[in-house]
Amino acid sequence: MGSINKQIIRVGIIGCGEITQVAHIPTLGFLSDLFQITYLCDVSNGALKLCRNKVIGPAPKTTRDANELCSSSDVDLVMVANSDAFHVPHIKLGLRNNKIVFVEKPMALTLKEADEIIELEKQSLGKLMVGYMRRYSAGFIDAIKEIGSLDRICYARVRDIVGPNSVFVTQSGTFPKTFSDYTPEDSKELSTRTDELLEQALTKELDIPVTPASALQWRHLGSLGSHDLSAMREALGMPTSILGASLCSTSGPPFWSALFQYPSFAVSYESGIDGVPRFDASIEVFGENKTVKVVFDTPYVKGLPTNMHIREKLEDGTYRESVIRRTYEDAYTLEMKELYAFAALGKPAKTTAVDARQDLEIFGMIMKAGQAGLPIRHIDYFVFAPLSSKQSRHEVDLQEIRRLDLSVPVAKAIRATELRTRGATRVGAAYVVRAATAVANEGVAGWAGGRN
Structure with a gap:
């Protein structure tokens, strides 16, 4: 690994798109006493030329080959900021060259690749x-500390409804x-790798069709x-x-x-993208006598603060509202300072690969609940049971259904709403037979009840 026992960390950036142009090059330039961009990599020669001219200090080397950047002795830290589909291959290149690696979220799009990175x-x-x-x-x-001081959490809300990102980017200066x-x-x-990742993440890991x-x-x-x-x-x-989820549609915004269910409280999560030019993102936690809310603004306009709002009942019964702004220093600047401490001073990072893997677990919970339309722990299963031409559906008992090989196409779980639509009509060479309420992921062993 290149020596980093010096003040300046030499950075090679893979990906010269929007986030690099708007956030990383300016922020690293302002922190020129901590970082120097020495290498840039992108598949676009135009992007390389533009970003090379934006870098403060000596002009960095440029390349279309990520391996060249990751193996260079002029690079201490590899910053991966390209298309999500290529995050993992370039993380691997950096780690195999024993570099410090910083990757923009999402670290990975599949549990399989997240586990590969961890290992x-x-x-x-x-x-x-x-x-x-x-x-x-x-x-x-600051909000984390306030939440930790609550006697109990009764409820929480997570909200992120924003307008087009282009609105904020074009006004970022x-x-x-x-x-x-x-x-x-x-x-x-890019297209091939994206398709492969979707197949792995949805079909193989969650048993959800790619649509x-x-x-x-x-x-x-x-x-x-x-x-x-x-x-x-x-x-x-x-x-x-997770108690339930509603997924986005391909038509309209x-x-x-x-x-979500926690041991003693629930959390509602709502998000979306529409045409209104505003940034409405917050986390609000309700205690018995105090509510803590952290409000985020767009990170693409530098210097916008993240404020904490507190509503509380005081000991004498008085109601008080407070808005706390500790600093105008933006999230990207504070993050890069932590990155320097991680790279140069050996300070552990809280946003690790193991930590990032948990996002994928929650994504899976949302997708399964949304696909089922019911809590994923408690689903009505319906099975297509193949019947002979002489056999009526009433002659198919539960024991026979339990013996079905669920890997065959005619043995699929379908939603209760679909059953009401299909009724008991013939579907190809199969009839719909109710197998009863089951616990998700327990398969046929979890089935109970009688035939339909």
Whole structure:
């Protein structure tokens, strides 16, 4: 690993798109006493030229080859900020070259690749920090302390409803540009890898078909959703279960919501993207005599604070509202300071690979609950049971259904709403037979009750 026993950390950035142009190059430039950008990598020559000219200090080297950047002795820290689908391959390149790696969220899009990163980091002399900038904002850290002081939590709300990101980006004063000078091979590689990741994440890991709607929801959870759910985890811990979810549609603005269960309280989560140019993001926690709310603004406009709002009943019964702003220092700047402490001073990061994996677990809970339309722990199962031409559906008893191989196409669980639509009509060579209420993931062993 390149020596970092000096003040300046040399940074190689993979991905010269919007987030690099709007946030990382400006922020690292302002922190020029801590960082120096020495290498840039992108598949667009236009993006490389633009970003090279934006870097403060000596002009960095440029390349289209991520391996060249990761293996360079001029790089101490690899910053992965390209398309989500390529986060994992480039994290691996950095760790295999024993570099310190910073990756923008989402770290990974599948549990399989998240586990691969966790294992690879153990074998590497390098280490990984995941970029959840909201969790480094001063207002959020203050709110965590206030939440910890509550006698009890009665309820909580997590909300993130925003307008088009382009509204904030074009008003950020950073003047980013987009480019399309990449090759057909680059486009095909991105498309192929995205399809493979969706197949792994949805079909193989969650048993959910890949459709335009399910793919869209998974992408939204990885982009906007990971901000909120990661912060929710730090503030409240992991939910014990999910009580229900509504997924976004492919028609109209995407909105989605979920209701999580914790041991002694519930948390509502709502998110969406519409055409209104505002940023409405917050986490609000209700105690018995105090409510703590942290309010996030767009991170793309530098200097907007993260404020904490407190509503409380005082000992004499007086009601008090407080708005606390500890600093105007923005979340990206505070995050980069923590990154320096992680890289140069050996301070442990709170946003680790193991931590990031938990986002994928929550994504899975939301997808399963939304697909089922019912709590994932308690679902009505209906099975397509193959019948002979001489056999009536009333002659098929539960024992026979239990012996069905559920891997065959005719033995699939379907929702109760579908049963009401289909009734008991013939579907191909199968009849719909109710197998009764079951506990999710217990399979045929969990079935109880009689035949329909």
